[in-house]
Amino acid sequence: MTAHLTPFEQSHLRAATAGARIIESLALNNLVTQARNYESDMSKLGNGTPPLSETVHIGLMWASVSQFAEIEE
Numbered sequence: 001m002t003a004h005l006t007p008f009e010q011s012h013l014r015a016a017t018a019g020a021r022i023i024e025s026l027a028l029n030n031l032v033t034q035a036r037n038y039e040s041d042m043s044k045l046g047n048g049t050p051p052l053s054e055t056v057h058i059g060l061m062w063a064s065v066s067q068f069a070e071i072e073e
Helices: 007-045 052-072
Strands: none
Touching: 007 052
């Protein structure tokens, strides 16, 4: 049995979904900004290349960005 939504319910659902997507986009943008800034700061310490001690941390930051983006699709 398939439930059908009224036009009002459809409109409400679309509005709620749009709000959630905006929040998710802002969160993803924040993760990207943090990773990019951290990588840039660490690259300055290493004269263009992050110190080896920070490469794992930077890689994990970008991996979390990637995982979050995949979840949101």
